[in-house]
Amino acid sequence: MAKHKTAHIISHTHWDREWYMPYEHHHLLLIELMDKLLDTLDQDPEYRYFHLDGQTIIREDYLQVRPEQRERLDRYIREGRIHFGPWYVLQDEFLTSGEANLRNLLIGHMDARPFGIISKTGYFPDSFGNMGQAPQILQQAGITNAIFGRGVKPTGFNNEVSEMDTYESPYSEMVWRSPDGSEVLGVLFANWYCNGMEVPADPEAAKAYWDKNLADAEKFASTPHLLFMNGCDHQPIQTDLSAAIHTASDLYPDVEFVHSNFDEYLKALEDSIPSNLVTVEGELRSQHTDGWGTLVNTASARVYLKQLNQSGQTLLEKVAEPLAAFAALAGVQAYPHSLLTYAWKTLMQNHPHDSICGCSVDEVHREMVTRFAKSSQMAEAIAAQSAAALTEAMDVAGVAAWGLDAVPFTVFNTSGWSRTGTVTVELITVKKYFPEGPNPQALARELAQEPLGEWQVMDEEGKVYPAGLADLGVHFGYELPKDRFRQPYMARKIRVSFPAADVAALGYRTYALVPAAAAAGAEAAALDSVHVQGYTMENAKLIVAVADNGTVTVTDKQSGAVYAGLNAYENTGDIGNEYVYRQPEGSEVLTTEGLTAEITCLEQSPARVVMQTVLRWEVPASADETFLTEKRQMVPFTERTAQRSAQMVPLVLTTLYTLEAGSGMLQVSTSFNNQAKDQRLRALFPTGLESDHHYADSVFEVARRNNRPAAEWINPSNAQHQQVFVSVTDGVHGLAVANKGLNEYEVLLDGKNTIAVTLLRSSSELGDWGVFETPEAQCLGEQTVEYAIIPYTGDGAVSGAYAQAYQYQVPWTVLQTQGPATRVPAVNGQPHSGGVNLPVSGQWLSWNSEASPLAFSTLKMAEETGDLVARWYNLGGEPAELKVQPAFGAEAVYESDVLERRVSKLAAAEQNVDGYKIVTQVYQLEK
Template sequence: MEKTAHIISHSHWDREWYLPFEKHRYYFIKLMNNLIEQFKKEGNNFKSFHLDGQTVLLEDYFAVHPENREIVKQLIEEKKLYIGPWYVLQDAFLTSSEANIRNLQIGLHDTKSYGHASKIGYFPDTFGIYGQAPQILKQAGIDTAAFGRGVKPTGFNNTVSDTPNFESPYSEMVWKAPDGSSVLGILFANWYSNGNEIPVDEEEAKTFWDKKLQDAEKYASTNQLLFMNGCDHQPLQKNIPQAIETAAELYPDYTFKHSSFDEYTEALKSSLPEKLQVIEGELRNQRTDGWSTLVNTASSRIYLKQWNNLCQTLLEKTAEPLAAMNLLAGGTYPREYIRFMWKSLMKNHPHDSICGCSVDEVHREMVTRFETVSQMGDVFVKEKAVELAEMIDTSETPEGGIPLVVINTTGWEKNDVITEVVDLDKVYFSEMHFEKIPVYLQEKETSNYKLIDDQGKTIEYQLDEPVIEFGYDLPDDKFRQPFFAKRSKLSFFADGIPSFGYKTYYLVPAEATVQQVEQKDLETQIDSIEMENEYVHLQFHEDGSYDLMHKESGESFHRLGIYEDTGDIGNEYMFKEAKGHAAITTKGMAAEFTFLERSTLRTVLEFTQTLSIPVSADDRLAIERNQLIWHKEREAGRSSELTTIKLHTVVTLAKGMKGPVFKLTIDNKASDHRLRVLFPTGLKTETHKADSIFEIVTRPNTPEIEWENPSFCHHQQRFSSLSDGQMGLTVATDGLQEYEILKEDGTIAVTVLRSSAELGDWGYFPTPEAQCLGIQTAEWQVLPHEKDVIQSQAFVDAYQFKVPLVVVEPSIHKGVWPKTHQFVQSEANGLAWSSMKVAEDRDDVMIRWFNPAEEKASLQASIKDYQSYKSTILEERTNQTEDLYEAEKYEIITLGFYK
């Protein structure tokens, strides 16, 4: 049978990596200009070019050459230049579920303005891929995925493994998601550079093709062979038409074709064998030796992951649903600004960016981008919250009272202790000379207050001593309005705030201060350091570890929270433990304890430990780095010189919390090391669960037999969890995305700091800032529960961690909405809520959940005066309308609502 060699010209373009963004952009502009000239010069002899699956590159180019927009648009319309479907080639595991969806939504939205999208799920260099990718692609109308990692026989560094036990004998396979959705998977078994720099010279071409054809045929299931003509930041091969002519003359039994993915996949599908290997779920290189899985990028520069989690949570869990609630209340939905915020954030999501595996200049620029997104999100949420609050009727506020609207932007009812600064009194500069205002406010007697809810019920609260502070308003219809205000921190337990809704409270004058929370004595003996609320009890030991009791069951977990430090002689991509040095832990090391707050509202405890550890790796590591010794082969140990690092831990247990929250502050003075916090559960189980992309995935505690790496770390989104079926322990985190299950006592080990000093790929690129010296922080919550994290629905608390209620102090006015309201009525029956937004191209409200369980689940949701329908991740309006929807096992389900 005659074979066809499909040659696809491309250049895999990391926007930033071993060079910072602007340096890479300089070379990308050269590539694009050469490409435009090539199409002009060669005409139909140069068939097409694949622009790496990401539309952001066009924005990068048009920022410099806007005059070429129409030329590029024409090339796309003529299917010579292929773009999309993504906005950026982001990392799959380190960006949130909704970020992965926005990446596809915004990429496809952008392709509409250019005329054509490449409908292939393109993951050329993604560092492993989540198991729900086939379902996401199928919902987007994409039935084929191409990827370079995650399935044997692909090896790291563009090499092919010849060991047995391939997951697939072919480079083509069926890739199936947990819900049963499947796509055709195309593995770059010889990497995405297997057709790079094809010779024109006959002798060179003969040598080239003899090897390349054999390599491709080794794994091809059909007579359609794929050759990727390009590589990382590869300049355009201008003589590819001539190179193809040479190949055709040398090999008359083959058809050589300058092709595209559209043409290649069409030919491939028509010639596939009846049976292909089925690959299920996550692609994480499970069947390799484990030395080059790149999972340790999850702990490289953890501060980036923390920034990203903050920004993602701000956009998808607060800004978008708040804006959607505004629309339902009668306001507007500024989708262009929301899309702009997402684009700004996603420029930090490419795999070499968010993974923390680039040079220092890249990651400095990323922090600036994160700060920018945070600023945009903060002002957006503030303004949208005020807009919503100004539509609420607060006219019944008692005289002299202060209304407070508490808004819940999540898909679950929320109970939380709120601490909010309130303005007890305020004088504008327009009312009094500004120099006199502070004295006036200081001398003016402060009222006594009581706090009441919307039903008039008195609520226990805490009001701190007021202070005088400057502030200003920015009205829509006049110049800025500066003022001084008498301000105080108000804390209270907000109970039963409805999902997608709000509740109004009032701080009102009273004859005497009432219902202030009871303060407890802060002094305590070291042998009686305890914390307790209605759900859990903690007993701390001298070394800072603690026993955690789940009150309902009476079961306890013991000696949680030991810190462990090991040497790290790896790089930004990979952890490698220093040779010959045992881990250093805080076990048995006395801690200094202080209670910061003890009241009926919350207890806050801090403790400090000083850990003496080696100052760095030993001198051998510098030699190994300079000689480009691969991490696997390194022999360096830890320095004999010691330094100390301070570990400062603050523990908070508030009313309503299902488990304590910890914040660790590290004064890191050491290099080349890793710090983890350990949770020895004592549970006997072969598997565990972890939060992933639209999935609470089950993973084995021990690796496959091919695995040689002593470390078996994993990615997580929000949490990891162990359960023996009777009891479970879940650790929810804030941007801590690497964990490992240790054999000892069923221990969950979460990485809180990793220090390295080189990029670690194809050369020696020093990255001293990856050592993360100085002050670093980490936050997590420990949740004991019965059964597992799904059956107990402990995942609700884990997902709610670090998603705040929004509090507004509105004016007193007539409004069209009642004091308490829920915009969306829903019964999700064990489903996990993911997002609430408005559609990309119309004013339909879109709400998404996913089913984390194997059993079907029912979903009932309604909005007054709106019709509902079942949609997809691309938000198409359908005729599938029900009173009660069913979510199949592991299904991602999106409902749309329209008037």
């Protein structure tokens, strides 16, 4: 009898490493599961395959406890019975950077390389929305499909399918297209990834089971090939599955039941796909739903995690990797591949959706803070060693203008654009090692008696810069030479702040602190400056006036556009959970617009002005008692009736507004001691610009999003994800708000297109399928958030506004030089560069960044080939020219892909980059 349908049963477990239990509790269950899996594979030849949830870290986690099972586990991976990869972890795509998403894929492939086999399934089973550039990324990695659970259909409690007529695709199969036109076959878990779990072997139970599940799958399938996922979250494997498949085959002779895998299923699917599949484009964010199940508010759960993540991934991809690449290109240090991989893996252990989203129990997130610290500490050490190796090789002796008493220091710009801004560095003017005196106390007293003297900052051309100097007194320090024991010392230190101008992209510039007498008569550098009148700051680009209520009015001097009332604060109640924000029905929205601020000018110099405002506010202490009862009784958040408490607590907001010389952005830092629970705090930026859409920085794209949600949307909130910034423009004028680790925003339908950026959200429960209290998600205590206001004219990319926003997240790297001509000798009194002499200013890679729609993304070294890797992406829809000038010897240049492979040789480091394309070049270095 001919089979009319095929039921592909794929065994798996969706492995959240940590979630409603701490990591080690889940870890123990993983060991038990893997032990049972290996035994079942040994004993049952009909148990053909197991899908290891698309993440290679499961192997690491298992072998950490069961190292004796390495050979046994690895044999099944090599044989293709355990499907392995392609990711290192199942990340949340929108809360991790573009480069972090790529490192995840790259490291997953690296982990699988020794086995000669890797799953080429684009697996996103439970991501809280899917990035729009996923098809392009997958295609570049040789993956032609995407399997996902969210984004294009409504799901309810426990992921039940809602009965709606407004599906974006009538089938579970569709074409998914990136903005650049790349396409993959998309397969939606329309009946979730547990629709084939616990298959009965008993005929009576199996009949009822399969009658329902076959009909449910056929409801969405476009072909006779039906997908059944045999497993669920932390699901133990089904050891009697072979018997259950035999039972099903006997009951349904017209259905072929096979223990399958994604390779076999996708091949069968592709051979029978109909021609009328719907094409879905770009981001998959469940916009055609009621708006309650998008889980977007995880972007504001435990904001401190997002801040640590932004800092950590920026430190790795925008500081440590470029500096390590500079040092390798200079020949002063080998590129530390294994150390960087370790740092990335440690960071990415925080990137799974239940981790970085902040929607787990408190114990999980405490451990995450430690992981963030470990990864950042390694990245800091790599960056410091790379910068030190470079500065030790710099030929500071050749700068005649400085003289012998100069204290040189180097400013590294590891961003992809030329940079101007205020740089702060602590310098040692003199130091004495412990063996040089009777004891550290005597050395400290001796150094303290030395006069500080008067100093000026000078560049290599002999031009001087206005600088702020602060005597830091005597401090302990130490060196760790590579050839002898540690060298402790006491040192006299000085803090220097000055305006560094036009430091080359992917380059560096060395300055020196020189005695004022030696700088007498020197030419002043041509620089912008900041002026103050009352509570108004002004530089060449902006006028910033601080109002009585603490808001600011920003005038863009280029266009004359004025933006008033920026940075008022809004406070509302929240009776939702870590996943979902819900304001109590009918409750009042509080703002600081009617308060009076205490305003002080904290810092005033030609390079920088800092204004401080203090707002003394009171907000409700928490939700009322009803909320406690509703949580305990698991009342759905949409049905809760709790209100805010009548008790008030103080909320004192201290805001620093910083305007730097030459800068087109106003930097904002807000600090407060949070004592309120069950609430949300946002900063408001009324743009006053007319537009029905806005732009948000996402993963390798600036996504265009509608201000007004779809007709099906009933959630009063329309919060959305951002990476680095969000902007509103009317086509002539624009206003962008950049951030550091503030991933949630909303454009309000208030007639002003106000950008609302979430600064803090306080929750008290995990939510989802049970009752899990999370008191630490209230985020009580001291908080500091940072963001920036950037007005612009014309296109945000071409005008340079977006480049400013990207640079805002990247810290300067500044290091006192350790070369032989400094007053502070290098270790052993010799440079440590093996004879390499670098100029005091330089650039490793330049490109046509001026007025370009291209965004620079990364500079690193490829582990497999040793090539230098550089990546850009086109923010616009039109082709853009990329012209690169390497300042190092390259035998050949290749267009590459996200896996850093040599794809096609280029005649020169020049390309025409199609709209929205991610382009990677690799440079084969001269031997």
